[in-house]
Amino acid sequence: MAEQHAAGAEGIHPTNDPGTPGGSVDPQSGADSAAPTRRARRGGSRKSQKATGGWGAVREIAIVVVLALLIAFVAKTFLIRGYYIPSGSMEQTLELDDRIFVNVLGARTGHIDRGDIVVFDDTQGWLPEAPAARTNPVRQGLEFVGLLPDSSQQALVKRVIGVGGDHVTCCDASGKVSVNGKALDEPYLYPGAAPSDFPFDVTVPEGKFFVLGDHRNASADSRYHIETGTQFVSEQDVVGTAFVTAWPLDRFRFLHNPEDVFADVPAPARP
Known part of the structure; x- marks a missing residue:
């Protein structure tokens, strides 16, 4: 997350590998140091989607219950x-x-x-x-x-x-x-x-x-x-x-x- 903060604060720096903008290359391994960051972002996105999906299901159930109660009240009051x-x-x-x-x-x-x-x-x-x-x-x-x-x-x-x-x-x-x-x-x-x-x-x-x-x-x-x-x-x-x-x-x-x-x-x- 330090890399993400630095990039956001200081702008995007050029790297040794022109194919990995915004990242740098480990001189010893040659691995793209931006990869963990992208995986972290994807993992965070999945967690966020799961959290949002869980809340969305609860919200949908609540809406169904409220509508059912409203229909029951209207039916009781005005219909049968x-x-x-x-x-x-x-x-x-x-x-x-x-x-x-x-x-x-x-x-x-x-x-x-x-x-x-x-x-x-x-x-x-x-x-x-x-x-x-x-x-x-x-x-x-x-x-x-x-x-x-x-x-x-x-x-x-x-x-x-x-x-x-x-x-x-x-x-x-x-x-x-x-x-x-x-x-x-x-x-x-x-x-x-x-x-x-x-x-x-x-x-x-x-x-x-x-x-x-x-x-x-x-x-x-x-x-x-x-x-x-x-x-x-x-x-x-x-x-x-x-x-x-x-x-x-x-x-x-x-x-x-x-x-x-x-x-x-x-x-x-x-x-």
């Missing part, structure tokens, strides 16, 4: 979320431990209709208070980006029967639920389950939904909260509409709104 079914209230449409995906975008744009299966946050205390979950910064981060469910918020899944302005009653002479005077034939009901085991009569406020489970005698849905005045689900509490059962694989299927059930329901009477 995953949930599992913890009860039999929606049997047989959804069964215990089914994994479903929910369309978040549809809820945010206000496209929720009668017959949709919705997931909504339990802001009105329909569920018993859950025990405090153990958490840590890693879990909190994964919850934030949507890779784990939010342990601080409980959610429910039900089917929308009435929307804002609808008059929903049960039961007519045949024991069916009626919406705006039209009795519903509900093929999604759990086999043998009645449309309702007790009567009710409600008018849904604007911006709210009246929701029921498909397994009516195993679902603590809107009917059970009429007395407390918390029977309606707010639009703001709806996370999204369920559109696919993804797991287990033998139950994989897309969930469709049974529009024919509500096709003949008249528009709600407006005051």
Whole structure:
């Protein structure tokens, strides 16, 4: 390295060998004294490339991880979320431990209709208070980006029967639920389950939904909260509409709104 410093400080000196500019010839061996310098430079260059390559790999991995987290956060916030079914209230449409995906975008744009299966946050205390979950910064981060469910918020899944302005009653002479005077034939009901085991009569406020489970005698849905005045689900509490059962694989299927059930329901009477 002394030779490199000298050359840099004092300029390039002529040598005995015109074919080796910037170097000198050992008078005893005739070897080119610049060769070790060039080998040292090449060795240093290789070490530098290895170091740069290692840092580049780390940087690429970091970029991939950040992008993956960003995509997960955007998907969770604006597109889809995953949930599992913890009860039999929606049997047989959804069964215990089914994994479903929910369309978040549809809820945010206000496209929720009668017959949709919705997931909504339990802001009105329909569920018993859950025990405090153990958490840590890693879990909190994964919850934030949507890779784990939010342990601080409980959610429910039900089917929308009435929307804002609808008059929903049960039961007519045949024991069916009626919406705006039209009795519903509900093929999604759990086999043998009645449309309702007790009567009710409600008018849904604007911006709210009246929701029921498909397994009516195993679902603590809107009917059970009429007395407390918390029977309606707010639009703001709806996370999204369920559109696919993804797991287990033998139950994989897309969930469709049974529009024919509500096709003949008249528009709600407006005051």
